[in-house]
Amino acid sequence: MRALLLCAAAILTVPAAAQQASVPNAPAPAPTPLPSAAPGTSGTVALVGGTVALGDGSQPIPNGTVVLRGGRVVAAGANVAVPAGAAVVDARGKWVAAGIVAGPNDLGLLDADGVQESNDVDARTSPFSAGIDVAASVNPLSIAISNERLGGVTRAIVTPGAGASIFAGQGAVIDLGDDPDPVTRPRAFQYVELGEAGGRLAGGSRPAALALLRDALAQARDFARNPAAFDGRGRDALVKRSDAAALADVAEGRVPLMVHVERASDIRAVLALPREYPRLRLILVGATEGWMVAREIAAARVPVIAAALADLPASFEQVGATESNVGRLAAAGVGVGISTIGANDAPGEHVLTQYAGNLVAISRVPGATGLNWGQAFAAITSRPADAVGMGAEIGSLAPGRRADAVLWSGDPLELSSHPEAIWIDGRPQPTASRQTRLRDRYRRATEGALPKAYEY
Amino acid sequence: MTRWMILTAASALALAACTNAKGGPRSASDGARPGTEAASAEKAPGRDRGYSHDPFPSTYRAYPGVPTLVRGATIYDGEGGRIERGEVLLRDGKVAAVGQKVEAPADAVVVDGTGKWVTPGIIDIHSHLGDYPTPSVQAHSDGNEATDPVTADVWAEHSVWPQDPGFSRALANGGVTALQILPGSANLFGGRSVVLKNVYARTMQGMKFPGAPYGLKMACGENPKRVYGGRNRKPATRMGNVAVDRATWAEAQRYKRDWDAYEDKGGKAPNRNIAMDTLRGVLAGEIRVQNHCYRADEMAIVMDMAKEFGYKVTAFHHAVEAYKIADLLRANDTCAAVWADWYGFKMESYDGIGENLALLQNGGACAMIHSDDENGIQRLNQEVAKALASGRRAGINISDAQAWTWLSLNPARALGIADRTGSLKVGKMADAVLWNGDPFSVYTRPEKVWVDGALLYDALDPRRRPISDFELGQPGQGDVK
Numbered sequence: 001m002r003a004l005l006l007c008a009a010a011i012l013t014v015p016a017a018a019q020q021a022s023v024p025n026a027p028a029p030a031p032t033p034l035p036s037a038a039p040g041t042s043g044t045v046a047l048v049g050g051t052v053a054l055g056d057g058s059q060p061i062p063n064g065t066v067v068l069r070g071g072r073v074v075a076a077g078a079n080v081a082v083p084a085g086a087a088v089v090d091a092r093g094k095w096v097a098a099g100i101v102a103g104p105n106d107l108g109l110l111d112a113d114g115v116q117e118s119n120d121v122d123a124r125t126s127p128f129s130a131g132i133d134v135a136a137s138v139n140p141l142s143i144a145i146s147n148e149r150l151g152g153v154t155r156a157i158v159t160p161g162a163g164a165s166i167f168a169g170q171g172a173v174i175d176l177g178d179d180p181d182p183v184t185r186p187r188a189f190q191y192v193e194l195g196e197a198g199g200r201l202a203g204g205s206r207p208a209a210l211a212l213l214r215d216a217l218a219q220a221r222d223f224a225r226n227p228a229a230f231d232g233r234g235r236d237a238l239v240k241r242s243d244a245a246a247l248a249d250v251a252e253g254r255v256p257l258m259v260h261v262e263r264a265s266d267i268r269a270v271l272a273l274p275r276e277y278p279r280l281r282l283i284l285v286g287a288t289e290g291w292m293v294a295r296e297i298a299a300a301r302v303p304v305i306a307a308a309l310a311d312l313p314a315s316f317e318q319v320g321a322t323e324s325n326v327g328r329l330a331a332a333g334v335g336v337g338i339s340t341i342g343a344n345d346a347p348g349e350h351v352l353t354q355y356a357g358n359l360v361a362i363s364r365v366p367g368a369t370g371l372n373w374g375q376a377f378a379a380i381t382s383r384p385a386d387a388v389g390m391g392a393e394i395g396s397l398a399p400g401r402r403a404d405a406v407l408w409s410g411d412p413l414e415l416s417s418h419p420e421a422i423w424i425d426g427r428p429q430p431t432a433s434r435q436t437r438l439r440d441r442y443r444r445a446t447e448g449a450l451p452k453a454y455e456y
Numbered sequence: 457m458t459r460w461m462i463l464t465a466a467s468a469l470a471l472a473a474c475t476n477a478k479g480g481p482r483s484a485s486d487g488a489r490p491g492t493e494a495a496s497a498e499k500a501p502g503r504d505r506g507y508s509h510d511p512f513p514s515t516y517r518a519y520p521g522v523p524t525l526v527r528g529a530t531i532y533d534g535e536g537g538r539i540e541r542g543e544v545l546l547r548d549g550k551v552a553a554v555g556q557k558v559e560a561p562a563d564a565v566v567v568d569g570t571g572k573w574v575t576p577g578i579i580d581i582h583s584h585l586g587d588y589p590t591p592s593v594q595a596h597s598d599g600n601e602a603t604d605p606v607t608a609d610v611w612a613e614h615s616v617w618p619q620d621p622g623f624s625r626a627l628a629n630g631g632v633t634a635l636q637i638l639p640g641s642a643n644l645f646g647g648r649s650v651v652l653k654n655v656y657a658r659t660m661q662g663m664k665f666p667g668a669p670y671g672l673k674m675a676c677g678e679n680p681k682r683v684y685g686g687r688n689r690k691p692a693t694r695m696g697n698v699a700v701d702r703a704t705w706a707e708a709q710r711y712k713r714d715w716d717a718y719e720d721k722g723g724k725a726p727n728r729n730i731a732m733d734t735l736r737g738v739l740a741g742e743i744r745v746q747n748h749c750y751r752a753d754e755m756a757i758v759m760d761m762a763k764e765f766g767y768k769v770t771a772f773h774h775a776v777e778a779y780k781i782a783d784l785l786r787a788n789d790t791c792a793a794v795w796a797d798w799y800g801f802k803m804e805s806y807d808g809i810g811e812n813l814a815l816l817q818n819g820g821a822c823a824m825i826h827s828d829d830e831n832g833i834q835r836l837n838q839e840v841a842k843a844l845a846s847g848r849r850a851g852i853n854i855s856d857a858q859a860w861t862w863l864s865l866n867p868a869r870a871l872g873i874a875d876r877t878g879s880l881k882v883g884k885m886a887d888a889v890l891w892n893g894d895p896f897s898v899y900t901r902p903e904k905v906w907v908d909g910a911l912l913y914d915a916l917d918p919r920r921r922p923i924s925d926f927e928l929g930q931p932g933q934g935d936v937k
Contacts, residue, residue: 114678114802144800264931292931311629311937312590312830313621313927319591320931323629344829346798346805354838357898364892365901365915367936415841415898418849435799435809439850445782445819 044069045423046082047407050091055098055381055396059374060411066096068403071426076397089407089421097412098381098397099154099404099424102349103339104191104258104285104305107156108138108145108174108182113346122163130216130250131242132169134160135186140179144348146433149176151350152412152419154404155184155394157305157384159258162193166201166209167216170246171258173390175404177424184402188388189283190250194270195261196317210269215239217277220247253279256389260285260341262307263317264292271300283387286341288318291325294332303387304329308338308355308379318342323362326379327369337383352380357413376413402426500722506715507728509742512613514664516653521909523547525560526890529569534576534864534879538857544574546886549909554880572903573895576864576879577633577654577887580833581746581793581871582773582826585623586616586637586652586660590830591926600640601647605684605691606704608672609731610647612639616660622830624922625937627654628913629834631889631902634665636871638673638773641748642683644691644701646673648734649746651871655907656922669872671770672738674701675748676758677804698757705765708735744770744872750804752780759788771870773826776808782819791822791870795832796839797846813840813862814847817854824866836863841896856896885909 045068052064054076065080066073074083076096082088110119120137138158139145148156159171168191174182193201198209216239223230223244232241239247249255257280259270267287274280284290284304290297297304306326313319329336338355356376363370371379378396385395394402403426410417422429441455448455524546531539533554545553545560553559560566587599598615601607616637626632632654639646649671652663676697685692691700711732718725737743745762749755749772762769771791772778776799778785778792785792794816799808816823825840827833844859868878877885886909893900905913914920918934927933 112800112803112806143806147799289931309831309834311625311834313930314590314592314830316591316593319927320935322932322935322937324936343831344798346801347795348797348799351797354835354842354898358835358838361899361901362936364899365936367918413898415838415896416845416848418845438807438809439811439815442779442815443850445780445784445815 044074044083044086045089045426046086047089047091047096047405048082050094050096050407052076052397053095053097053377053412054398055378056398057374057378057382059372060095064096066397066405068405068423068426071403073397073399073401073403073405075399091407094420095408095410095412095417097152097377097406097408098395099406099422100152100349100352100380101155101157101337101382101384101395102148102153102352102380103157103384104159104171105156105340105345105349106161107148107158107176107349108140108142109134109158109160111142111144122161122168124163126164128169128240129165129243130167130169130190130246131240132160133172133187133246134158134169135172135183138172138174138182140177140182143434145176145182146178146430147435148349149178149422149424149429150419150431150433150436151348152353152406152408152422153349154406154422154424155385156349157188157388159189159191162191162197162201164201166193166198166212167191167243167247168193170255173388173394175424177427178430179427184394185390187246187249187255188390189256189258190246191258191260193260195263195266195286196315197260206266214276216243216247217251220244220251224248224252251277251279253281256281256283258283258285258388261317262286262288262315262342264289264320266317267293268296271296271302274300281389285339287329288325288342289320290334291322291328292320294329294334297329298333303335303337303383305337305339305341305384305387307342308340308352309358310342314342323358324369326359327363327371330371330375331369335383335386336379337387338379339384353413354415356380357415360413373413498722501719503716503719504740504742506719506725507733509737512611512661512664514666515659515661516655516657516664516666518549518908519655519910519912521546521549521886521906521911523552523561523564524567524906524909524911525558525564526567526569526574529572529574529890530894531880532573532575532857532860533881534860535881536855536858536861538855544880544888546888546906546909549886551880551882551884551886551888553882567890567904569890572893573891573900574880575631575860575889575891575895577877577889577905577907578631578836578863579867579871579878580626580632580635580827580836581771581824581867582828583626583635583637583833584640584828585626585635585830585833586618586620587612587639588830589617589620590622600642602640602642602683605643605680605689605700606645606731607639607643607647608645608704608734610639611650612637612647612673613650613660613664615639616650616652616663618657618660618663619924619926621924621927622833623654623656624924625830626833627905628902628915628921628937630836631891631895631905632833632836633887633889633905633907634868634871634873634877635833636671636746638671638746641673641675641679644675644680644697645704645731645735646675648743649673651873653907655912656924665873667876670734670737670743671746671871672734672743673746673748676754677748677750678802679748694754698761701761702764704735705761705767708732708739709765712736712739738767739765741768744870746771746773746870748773750774750776752777755781756784759784759790771822771824774805774828776805776812778821778823779809779812779815779819780807782816782821785816785821786819789822791824791866792816793824793826793867793870795828796825796843810843810846811850811852813843814850814852814854817858818847818852822866822869824862824870826867837895837900838898841898844896859896
């Protein structure tokens, strides 16, 4: 057992750079030649001639150019001049798109969901709740990071799960870059479970969850008013000091409150909260029945990161589920992104492109409401970034944004397409992962001159 | 959600083979005479006549259809063939003709298939619809009889709730026309599966695929040892899994010997054991083993265990590492039913890769897609498209038409129903889908779905969209889901 654990840890700690080192008996590389992704002498990269998908909700731009420099987007679109000295990547016949912003999810917080030893998503027996902060625990070498990067995901909204309280704690926005520093913004939001899950966590009912929420916010105000007088260290304290500090940030609107609810009536209850706490900055997550209250959500100007394709009454809070939810929300004027929440996340976060494509697909089904291409792509790029207040920094190829760009073999939402080159913060990313290593080892199932363990 | 799936998802390790196992299912009419086993009969009842092999017979009847001619469509016949701008005639519940041009009766309804595709209906070999129905409340948790590692006595069909809203989504969004419902994977011997037509009925039997062989759900790996080891019971290890498996098969061999002897020669009827009935059925080749298993090394052990006791694994389900042993699977004539890209959700799925299907096909093994998921079953065509793309990226070129065998014919073979459905061959059941575009594009959806020639979904006709009892009168009833 001990030996096994050691082995697993060793695999995880091999630096990505070492994994890329070529060895004499390595199998043939993947047949797709990759364009040179290294910046030119000026540190500038220009991707020229591709179809450009900005991610801001606009439609794809044929024969466009994207210029990256100093880790930022300089320009993107039609009629963009290629700066002198730029490293030019020929993108003709391909697509250049904003990197996918995925979340909320658990990237970097676990190695395999069912392996409890390494799973840092939730903390069922911790005395802490809102004060939990995932930022320092994100592991950039978790295999999911490199695997999902190769699916075109460049940023993630990482959230703890609610284990011991309705308050899960503070999530972070991360990059999926091949570097040791994954955190783009720590403590980017507080995550709270209301609805059915919140009711269970609060002791058995929705009213109990709302009582807990109100009491915790009241205590956070007490803390903010006079930290020295606040207890929060006693064994029986309902709100610990670190929790109170985190919730004070929420109550004052310094940190947005990401609320997971699904049922229409629960969404209404959440939308009513700012009447009591006017500085709350709400983000709705899940919102399967959002279409039933779409006008109220739009009027409240609350962004939504929705369950992308939830169409089953998976619970009694999702009886109205339909794939048209996202389309109807968008039509009502809600800023809506999509996520894997509520879906089985075993395929990984790269399925977001597929989900977005499906929302385009249903626009051709009579009676359904889908999205157009630009809206659908925005739902997995700029909309989630906007929702967490980072739209000026990530989620599109607008000038000044971080240079997260993906060169796709074709339409990024189409199932036959794949990323051929990826830049995060302007840095070219590896094109190998543990999965590509396994694939290459087992191109032929049978052993060669030596055991498979010698093929790498 | 994810954790729940780990348990239920893990369950299917199918023993079904790509070829028909010997012996078909017995119908009630050629089965037992009631009470036979209780009587101390001296007369030999005859082989397989000692007790009923079909006490819950199918009452499915095809709904009426009209002769239908689809013209101008791209056709995948499901056996690797592709016809551009071809024609398909569905008549009297059967595929009546397929070709570039076909003869159609004057009264046939003509459907313009220009720019559209016609394929066989999709068959999902691994589903828990009905036994883990939505809403997924505890009261609906009917898929794992997790009270003993050996529950070969339970039958999934006795858990199936025919009002599961999931059946309608699988039909309308997924183009699924038949599916196997399996018990979960908490147990080494999970129980019998049932094959259903994806046609709503008041009773489970009204959905039951007539004459489809039963399956036995088995599971290896993490789930059984976790569930029972966690209760300080055997099995708590992988070696414990195999030990309990072998002891159970040894008992099944004795049971089979006793019953064979009685049925052949008469004498005192042995005691009935409902679990052993199922295992005897496996040893007789009448019931197919559908075996949940992830790891390559474990699959190899299970295949040798099958040889030891004289049965066959028809299919390994999930089989995340099947690509590592494509040669062994081929040599054993054992299929792998897999996801396109699931990985990393538990230790034994850590090595999942998107090229699994393509590498299996390339290695000459029988491969197919499966869902194990009430959402995934709505997009199996897309899952195959992803797998195909991953394979092509790795230099494995499989045609679209060939890849359709992963969706219909190979599952039909592993279920023992390929003589009746799974491809658009003349005389087979008219189980077919008209897609509004290339079914391997993300932008495509089913436009029409026929089961036995009856039009049961039509995107252009709101009256041809099923609404289960549960959804009747609920918010969004009749909504396009």
